[in-house]
Each structure stands twice: as structure tokens, then as C-alpha cells.
Amino acid sequence: MIRTPSVPRALLPLPAAAGLLLVTACGGPAGEESGARDVTVAMAPADRATGVAPGSPVALRVTGGQGTLADVSVTDQRGQRLDGSLSADGRSWTSVPATRPSSTYTLAYTAKSADGSRRNGSGTVTTAAPEKPNKLELRPGNGATVGVAQPVSVLFDHRVGDAEKVDIERNLRVETSPRTEGSWGWVKDSGGHDRIDWRPRDFWKPGTKVSLKGEIAGLPSGQGRYFARNYATSFTIGENRVVTVDVAGHRMAVTEGGKAVASYPISAGSDTYPTRGGTHVVLAKNAKETMKSATVGLGDAYPSLPTTSVIHLTSSGTFIHAADWNADQIGAANTSHGCVGMLSSDARKLFDRVLIGDPVIVKNTRNTEITEPGNGFGAWQMDWPAWKKRSALKG
Incomplete structure (x- = not known):
């Protein structure tokens, strides 16, 4: 099993005045055990503080005497427990992960003096509600079975600041069984939204179990926005199915487990509108769909065109679909506006066979343009070193 690490925040220095509360073992009468009276503890934010910025850590530090902290x-x-990290000398403790918005945290701890005597302390801290939350969408959906090219994908409602990307990425943990090498990469989707995808170095091994835990509640995302909660999803990798479109040969081949299982005639994009090359990923499937040229920047080339067995490859409008109106060209010539057309009987067979996340490799096309990695799941348009460079942690 491999995971992308969730790196704890370093122990933060406590402020000297504002936001700090000094107590003798925190609280006087609250702890009446003998001893530990010379130990003073600083708490930040201060006890009973309200309106604290979400994401602020809760910190304790012994500031007087020779004591240490215990049982925080x-x-x-x-x-729900907020975990934390105790310093090597035992004199300071800082919460990890971040505090959530709209939450009241109750602290209880013990200060121990050099002679072993103890004294208890407690306090509360309340965080503010986020005025501008940033929500996100995870793909694939929880419990899904997907193809061997499917990335883990996190789409953000609002722009993520460059300064915040490192901390966000560190708190997104991908766990896989069996062990799988992979990397996060930041992209812009077709709508201009920030997205971060995690793809394996090579296609997934069939049967791999994948989970994502986004421990990001309270983290800032830039522009004054915060994440209000944590997120999680898990899914399974299905059969090793690969669809290969040979544009010049007017054929499509399907393999499963490395063995040929189907072959179909096709008509791809014309010389004017050549089909995008490289490795695409099945984004979505619609049994029936009406395609409109204006939505993909082609004006009134086909104002309203009903079709069936539609498989989406890019967000910009590269599809595989039934095209019986072009039956005399299927298997003989490439005449489409960039889509891959099939006879409806063949398109239905392919539609029923493929999964979301299956790779579709388009070769021998006149289109040499590299599709942007955010246009659909385009991480496979890039080689491994180039993809890793898109990580905020730089791989």
C-alpha cells in the first residue's frame, strides 16, 4: 500500500501577548492535586476565545517551571478528536490537522512537574463560520468500478491560490492496494476551474483498491475562502480494457487483458477537423444525446443532431457515437468534425462494453496538437516526468 503523505504542520511559536493565556497548570482550582504549582502553561488561542479563524492550530506550551505536558x-x-503533535522535549503541543469552521473545541490536559507531581487544566476555543466556503467534487464516485486510466480527481468550486496549493496537496491522501506509484498534478478544467488529478505512472492494475481522504477542513484555499469539511471516496479498478482508434486505417480495436475482443469500422475527423490524438479517458456515456455544433465552437455546422450510444472523450466535444447517416463513409473515409462515428449496432456494442475510465488511444491522426490535461481527463496526454512537474510539491 502506498499513500501520499499528510505532512503535519510544524509546531508554531505562540504569540507573546494577544491570543495567549498564562495559567498555573491551567486553571487554579480546576486541579487540586499537590505539586506542579510552579508550572505555567500558555494556550493559544486564549481560553474561551471565539471567532477564531478556521484552520488556526490549537497550541499549548509550558512557559514556566521545569514541567512537561501529558495526556493532551x-x-x-x-x-470528534483533534489530534496533535508533542514536541521532543514534551513542553509544547500543536494540533494537527487544522481546526474546522463553526466548531467549539474543548481542551483537557495535564502538566507534570520535575518531581512527578501533576495538575490538570482545561479550556475552550470556538472557530468562526466561513463567510466564503470552497466546496469540491470528487471523481470517480464512491464505490464505483472504473477503467485502468481513471485518475483520482478533485474539482474546486472556486479558484485555489498558488500559495495554498502545497498545503492542500499535502492533506490529500491517496491509498492503493496493491502498491501503485502516482502523482498529483494541478490543471484547469474546461470551465476554468482549478482541479487536481492523481494518476498512476502507468495504467492501473485491474482489481486495485483506491481511496482518497481529503483532510482539508479549515484549510484556506485563497481569496479568503476555507474548506468547511473533510472529504473521502473509494473505488475499484475494473478490467484492463483498451480501445484503440486507428484514424488512417478507419478501424477501432478493443482489447481486454491484452487479448483482442472486438474490431469495428469507423469514420473519424476529416483533414479540416482531424480527431485529437493521444490517450483519452472515457468521461461519460449517454444512451441518447442531441449534439449541437455551437456548443463546441463550430457555429451552425450541425445545429441539432440527435444520436445514440455517445461516449465522451474530451470536454471540448470529442465523442464516439452512432453515425448511421454517414454509413457509406464508415470504414472508408474520415469525414466528421472530429468525432469517431460508428454504425449504430457497433456503437451500441461498444457502449455496453466500456467503463468510465477506460483508455481510448487515438493514433495515426493528422492532429498533432497535445490536448490540455484539463480537457477531460487528459493527464495521459503527458509523459510521466512532465506530469509530475504539475504537482505543487514538484514530485
Whole structure:
């Protein structure tokens, strides 16, 4: 099993005045055990602080005496624990991960003096509600079975600041079984939204179990926005199915487990509108769809064209679909506006066979343009070194 690490924040220095509370073992009468009276503890934010910025850590530090901290516990109003990291000398503790918005955290801890005596302390901290949350969408959906080219994909509602990308990426953990090498890469989707995809170095091994845990509640995303909660999804990799479109040969081949299982005649994009080359990923499937040229920047070339067995390859309008109106050209010439047309009987067979996430490799096309990686799931348009460079952590 491999995971992309969630790197804890470093222990932060506590402020000298504002936002800091000094107590003798925190709280006087709250802890009446003998000893530990010379130990003072600083808490930040201060006890009973409200309106604290989401994402702010909760921190404790011994500031007087020769004591250490022990048995630190922080829980929110739902009883969920906020974990933390104790320094090597035992004199400071900082919460990890970040605090959530609209939450009240209750702290309980013990300060221990040099002679072993102890004294208890407690406090509360309340975070502010996020005025501008940033939500996200995860793909594939939880519990899905997908093809061997499917990336883990996180789409953000609002722009993510460059300064925030490192911390966000560090708190997105991908776990796989069996072990799979992969990397995150930041892209812009076709609507201009920020997206981060995790793709394996090579196609997934069939049967691989994949999970994503986004421990990002309270993290800032830039422009004053925060993430209000954590996210998670898990899915399974299906059969090793590969669809290969030979544009020049007017044929499509389908393999499963490396063995040929189907071959179909096709008509791809004309010389004027050549089909995009390279490795695409099945994005979506619609049994029936009406295609409109204006939506893909082709004016009124085909104002309204009903068709069936539609398989989406890019967000910009590269599809595989039934095209019986072009039956005399299928298997003989490439005459489309960039899509891959098939006889309806063949298109239905392919539609029923393929999964979301299956790779579709288009070769021998006149289109030498590299499709942007955010145009559909285009991570496979790039080689491995180039893809890793899109990580905020630089691979």
C-alpha cells in the first residue's frame, strides 16, 4: 500500500501577548492535586476565545517551571478528536490537522512537574463560520468500478491560490492496494476551474483498491475562502480494457487483458477537423444525446443532431457515437468534425462494453496538437516526468 503523505504542520511559536493565556497548570482550582504549582502553561488561542479563524492550530506550551505536558486531549462539539503533535522535549503541543469552521473545541490536559507531581487544566476555543466556503467534487464516485486510466480527481468550486496549493496537496491522501506509484498534478478544467488529478505512472492494475481522504477542513484555499469539511471516496479498478482508434486505417480495436475482443469500422475527423490524438479517458456515456455544433465552437455546422450510444472523450466535444447517416463513409473515409462515428449496432456494442475510465488511444491522426490535461481527463496526454512537474510539491 502506498499513500501520499499528510505532512503535519510544524509546531508554531505562540504569540507573546494577544491570543495567549498564562495559567498555573491551567486553571487554579480546576486541579487540586499537590505539586506542579510552579508550572505555567500558555494556550493559544486564549481560553474561551471565539471567532477564531478556521484552520488556526490549537497550541499549548509550558512557559514556566521545569514541567512537561501529558495526556493532551482536544475534542469538538460532536465528540470528534483533534489530534496533535508533542514536541521532543514534551513542553509544547500543536494540533494537527487544522481546526474546522463553526466548531467549539474543548481542551483537557495535564502538566507534570520535575518531581512527578501533576495538575490538570482545561479550556475552550470556538472557530468562526466561513463567510466564503470552497466546496469540491470528487471523481470517480464512491464505490464505483472504473477503467485502468481513471485518475483520482478533485474539482474546486472556486479558484485555489498558488500559495495554498502545497498545503492542500499535502492533506490529500491517496491509498492503493496493491502498491501503485502516482502523482498529483494541478490543471484547469474546461470551465476554468482549478482541479487536481492523481494518476498512476502507468495504467492501473485491474482489481486495485483506491481511496482518497481529503483532510482539508479549515484549510484556506485563497481569496479568503476555507474548506468547511473533510472529504473521502473509494473505488475499484475494473478490467484492463483498451480501445484503440486507428484514424488512417478507419478501424477501432478493443482489447481486454491484452487479448483482442472486438474490431469495428469507423469514420473519424476529416483533414479540416482531424480527431485529437493521444490517450483519452472515457468521461461519460449517454444512451441518447442531441449534439449541437455551437456548443463546441463550430457555429451552425450541425445545429441539432440527435444520436445514440455517445461516449465522451474530451470536454471540448470529442465523442464516439452512432453515425448511421454517414454509413457509406464508415470504414472508408474520415469525414466528421472530429468525432469517431460508428454504425449504430457497433456503437451500441461498444457502449455496453466500456467503463468510465477506460483508455481510448487515438493514433495515426493528422492532429498533432497535445490536448490540455484539463480537457477531460487528459493527464495521459503527458509523459510521466512532465506530469509530475504539475504537482505543487514538484514530485
